[in-house]
Amino acid sequence: MTRKTSPTRTAARIAWRETRASSGRFIFVILAVAAGVGALTGVRGFSRAFHTLLTRDARGFMAADLTIRTFQLPSPPQTELMERLAGRGIRRTQITETLTMAAPTGESTPVLISVKAVDPDVYPFYGEVKLNPPQNFKAALQPDAVVVADGVLLRLNAKLGDTVRIGGQSFRIVAEITNEPDRMTGSLNVGPRVMMSRAGLERTGLIVPGSRAAERFLFKVPPAIPILQVRNELKTVFKEGLIADYTEAHPLIEQGLRQSTTFLSLVSLVALVIGALGVATAIQAHLQQKMDSIAVMKCLGAKSSQILRIYILQTLGLGLVGSTLGIAVGSAVQLVFPVFLEKYFHLTSVPRFDPLSAFQGLLVGVLTVLLFTIPPLVGIRYIRPAVIFRREMAGPPQTLRERFQKALAPGIASIAILFFVGLLAAWLSDNARTGQYFAVGIAVAMLLLAGVAWILLRGLRFVSRHLPRAAGPVIRQGIANLYRPGNHAGAAVMALGVGVMFTVTVWIVQRGLLKDIIQTAPPGMPNVYLLDITAANKDDVYNLLKRQQGLEGDPEMLAAVSAQMQSIDGVVVQRDKLQGMARRFSRTVTVSTAPEKPRFTAVLSGEWWPAGTHPAEPLISVSESVAKVMNIHVGSVIVWTTPLRTITSKVVSLHKSESVRLTARVEFFFTPGALDGLPAIYYGGVRAKPAAVPQLQKALYTSFPTVTVVNMAEVLDTIQGIVDQISVVVRFISFFSILAGAVILASSVAGTRFRRIREVIILKTLGATRARIARIFSVEFLVIGTVAGLMGGLLAGGFAWLVLNKLLRAEASPDYLPMAVSVAGTALLAIGTGWAASYRTLGQKPLEILRDE
Amino acid sequence: MRGIDIAIPKGQFAAIMGPSGSGKSTLLGLLAGLDNATSGQILLDGVDITGLTEDQMAEVRGRKIGFVFQSFQLIPTLTAEENVLLPAELAGTGPETVGRARELLTRVGLADRMDHYPVQLSGGEQQRVALARAFITKPPILLADEPTGNLDGRTGQQVLELLLELNRLEGATLVMVTHDAALAGHADRVITLRDGLIASDVLKAA
Structure with missing residues (x-):
């Protein structure tokens, strides 16, 4: 014991x-x-x-974890930072997007196209470029080859295997693009799109210092490094660049x-x-x-x-x-x-x-x-x-x-x-x-x-x-x-x-x-956008759309007038004094009129004018995101310059549109009559079954060759x-x-x-x-x-x-x-x-x- | 309880009797330090237990007191042998106690029932396990609360004989609460309580 x-x-x-x-x-x-x-x-x-x-799917929509978009070639400090990041295992690839003319061999009339030059060895970091006829993207995109978005062949009046001249050089059209991961983040509003390798772009000699081109850098960040941290580092040197990470690839995502x-x-x-x-x-x-x-x-x-x-x-x-x-x-x-x-x-x-x-x-x-x-x-x-x-x-x-x-x-x-x-x-x-x-x-x-x-x-x-x-x-x-x-x-x-x-x-x-x-993600949201519809064609385009098979909703049409902000509350809008995003609004922006509050739009402050309002002194509603950047609030007075006259407008409300709607493309809405007589073009949007889109494109191109059709059906289907x-x-x-x-x-x-x-x-x-x-x-x-x-x-x-x-x-x-x-x-x-x-x-x-x- | 003043010398067998509600169990509880007295003093083997903390008291119990309850109070989830071992293990003894546990169980006639759980044992057998448990640590004092109260006459008699025999062998002081005058007849001394007071205290001539 x-x-x-x-x-x-x-x-x-x-x-x-x-x-x-x-x-x-x-x-x-x-x-x-x-x-x-x-x-x-x-x-x-x-x-x-x-x-x-x-x-992972969201990254696919940007083809990267993080992107920067600038309109200049990178400065020495910017390049230096990106090299430093590369030293930490952060991969990057550069994409150049520019506009130029192209014509198939033997055709005399060139067509304005947008060129996207990528490095097929690394692009895309996420997702996959799919081609028709099916083939390996890297192998297809030789320096003397291009792949084109749907509708381009129609515009160029060419077929697969034809040669097209871009920047004085010949390129073979080897395939049509059926899936392009970062389609959403590229520019939307310019006509036929052609993708080539960076080596191909160099052959054309299109990019020289001062060329009007957009540069996009895609980054792939190792999992151990927080994306936000990299983003903040980049922000310090890319003051004017638009930086976005994969969570912002699309508002819905x-x-x-x-x-x-x-x-x-x-x-x-x-x-x-x-x-x-x-x-x-x-x-x-x-x-x-x-x-x-x-x-x-x-x-x-x-x-x-x-x-x-x-x-x-x-x-x-x-x-x-x-x-x-x-x-x-x-x-x-x-x-x-x-x-x-x-x-x-x-x-x-x-x-x-x-x-x-x-x-x-x-x-x-x-x-x-x-x-x-x-x-x-x-x-x-x-x-x-x-x-x-x-x-x-x-x-x-x-x-x-x-x-x-x-x-x-x-x-x-x-x-x-x-x-x-x-x-x-x-x-x-x-x-x-x-x-x-x-x-x-x-x-x-x-x-x-x-x-x-x-x-x-x-x-x-x-x-x-x-x-x-x-x-x-x-x-x-x-x-x-x-x-x-x-x-x-x-x-x-x-x-x-x-x-x-x-x-x-x-x-x-x-x-x-x-x-x-x-x-x-409402059932009727548009998946096909029409750009550059003239006032004269507007009703005909609408009627043509209405006659198409496979539509899933009424077409939407929106007038767009170009105008430039001259002053806000008496303060002159000067490009030099603005930073980052705000600089965009020192140039010409798209404005429109609305007889009453458009559908799918929410008023966040102030009050939208009632239907039938026709004031002598125009009223205006401003998108909330712009108001924030430009320091605009309800009661502000904005003076606009347009090709014909100066307009003084009073802000009565700040609004937010459903991002998937056509109205989200316009940040400023005036009361009816304010823009009368000014040159306007129209935007259209319609929801169609993906299978019906090629026929719709063809019909539109035949009757209205100047109207650009942006087909988002595939992308939106994925979303x-x-x-x-x-x-x-x-x-x-x-x-x-x-x-x-x-x-x-x-x-x-x-x-x-x-x-x-x-x-x-x-x-x-x-x-x-x-x-x-x-x-x-x-x-x-x-x-x-x-x-x-x-x-x-x-x-x-x-x-x-x-x-x-x-x-x-x-x-x-x-x-x-x-x-x-x-x-x-x-x-x-x-x-x-x-x-x-x-x-x-x-x-x-x-x-x-x-x-x- | 009021005005209780008793001393139970070493080795004595004292029976406590009295009608229901007279304070028998309360007295036993106080002696074991299970309850706290509001006033007065209790000395156990020379140690004053009135001022002890809960844990000190538990230690004193573990060392000095063996218990036998009316309703046996075996832990239902332990086997007979494990129940017997429990107080020794709580006191921190080593595995050598297992031998003594088996010896005690054999002495109470349960050599072939050691691995049985309480539910597999009859009332008399359960109480015999409880007896073995009470003696495992060789306590100088044994407190028993109506140990045969839940048993039929014959079994009760057997258990009592075992209890007395073990007590003789181990030489412990025994305090037993009982209703049963026949049982009390075996005691050296009979203390009778009524309404919390000592009504009589009779010491048998040796």
Whole structure:
């Protein structure tokens, strides 16, 4: 008896024996932990993988991570910086775009074309140039060859294999371009487009210092270097260059990325809380059963520290096993469901297993288990071993000081848990604001739920005391069950309520987000643009378009007048005094008129003029982005120079157009009449089926050879595809976390199972039939479920509104369906799972238990 | 409890009797340091336990007191042998105690039941495991709370005989709470409580 063993080893041994003996009960705890960690790992892993996929596609639209566009050849400091970046592994390639004339050999009339010169050895960094007839892009683009955009052959009156003269040199037309990754980011508004190699461009001698050409530098940044950092470095020397990263490749992509990132991060956090909730309820129920054993151990000489050690080791072990199982489940979800999605929803790529989220899952699982274990264990100090003698012995009345002392440790622990969840939220969310909203959301929800549960229990006590006898013993007993000592109705309402709140929040946010996404990529948005339509041709072009097959919406037409800003609020607009973007507005810009607010345009400040306004002094609405750069606000006076006259206009509103609409191409709208008599050209836009576009182009070219047709159908189809993918994934992830939420909620109700056994026995011994016991419990479950569903639903409504409007900046209106479903659903769930978990206890023979006493 | 002033010398077998609610279990709890007395002093083997902290008290219990409860209070998730071992392990002893645990279990007639869990044992068997557990650390003091109260007459008698025999062998001071006058008949001394007061204290002639 003298040899001492290490306390931890002894604790571990006792913990292991206990665990081994009651593996059946522990499976419940392990499964709850697994469900939580599985939800977290699955959702996070999948969303991370999807996000990677999405950003890869987004990079494809720019063919790079980052681009700079300038109108001059780079200066020595600029070249020097780019070389330095190259030294850090940042690759780059240069693209030159310019205008020139081209004519097929033998044709006398040359046509204005835009030339894009690339280095086919490195371009594009992302995406793929596809040619028709299919061939290798690098091999095709020899110095004496060109590939042309669709419609160019028609314009040049040439066919594949013909030779065309550009800049005095001959080039063979080897293919038509069917896919050009960075088509969106190139210039849109200049006619037939021809792509050649940089070596080919050098042959032409088109680029000499001072030539009017746009230079684009594409960069590919290694994953370890933050793109923003490179962007900021470039900004210091490219003061006038337009720098953009892949998230800005297209407004729809930008919005899709931003919203889906925030949403996925939110859903991950929800999965975290739901998981933690599952772990917490399982551990609580587990420790509750251990209280008798703990009292016995105390009688046998166990110190509080020893007991803490034993049970911490035990729950830690359970946490580890559960977390590992959860990671397995989560990983299976990551691996299996995308295959399913790919098959049925045509996702382009299968996300892979993500080790980081697996690690996060393990850490969160174990930490949560520990955090939720410690507060009840700290309570062990207050377990009086004398409990053994008299189970129902009420302690002596406690003084306020004693009560405070008793509440102190769990109180501090609760605050620590909240803090911990907040920290985790901040760590797990890719967006600091999401983390903050989340932590505050949890705190508020907990407080409200605790308050409501408290009021409810006291209210029920009052009601049941005054309930007429006629209400029947079942209802009275069921309600009495809720506030009798030892019942965890308050805790159950809180756990269920928080679970419902987050689950329903995800649901509402998902619905709102999908609505918003569908609105921003509306079905009728134009995918073919017509440029340079003369006033004389305008109506004929419109009629011709209307007659075409395969249109999916009415053509849109917009007048464009060239004008130059002379002064803003009396300050002369001088190019030298402007920086960066603003310099663009010192030149001629495109302006238009609008009889009333155009469709798909939102007024951000001021007021648009009512229909029929025809003021002598013209009014104007300015796009918000220009207003910001040029320091224009409602009430500003802008003086314009046009070829015929000077116009003084007063700004009455700032607006924002849906970026995919034709109106987004014009930043300034005047009141009707203001531009009368000025030379105008028209822009057109129409939505057509991609297959119908070549025929449309041909018809237009035959009747109106001067009108340029820009075919965006393919590109927009791809974008639409990405937006659709986002919708599918958002739906899938929501479904998964809602499912996980339901499982956890079920387990939190089921956690009260062991406590019920004793009640069932006593009721049975006293002569209650099983049917009666079932009815009594049903009343109890119904009350808990309804209250939790109602509170959770209401809180979810508020929380979802906050998330949608503040974080996702989506237009959201209250959504009542999920709230209604949450009340009914939670009530049913509470009864269903309550019964599923208690069913066996009903069959228990009284003697089995009573003999144990 | 009021005005209780008793001393139980080493090796004595004292029975505490009295009707329900007279304070028997409370007295036992106080002696074991399971409850705190609001005033007064309790000396255990010469040590004043009234001012001890929860953990100090647990240590004293582990070293000096063996317990036998009316409802056995075995840990349901441990086997018979592990239940017997538990107090020794909590006191930090090494694996050599396993031998003594087996020896004790053999002495109470459970040599073939060592790997059984409490639910697999009858009431009498469970209480015999509890007896073995009470003696594992060779405590100088043994406290028993109605040790036969949950057992039928014959089994109760067997358990009592075992208890007394073990006590004789181990030489512990035994304090037993009981309703049963026949059981109290075996004691050296019978203290009767009524309403928290000592109603009688009878020392049997040796």
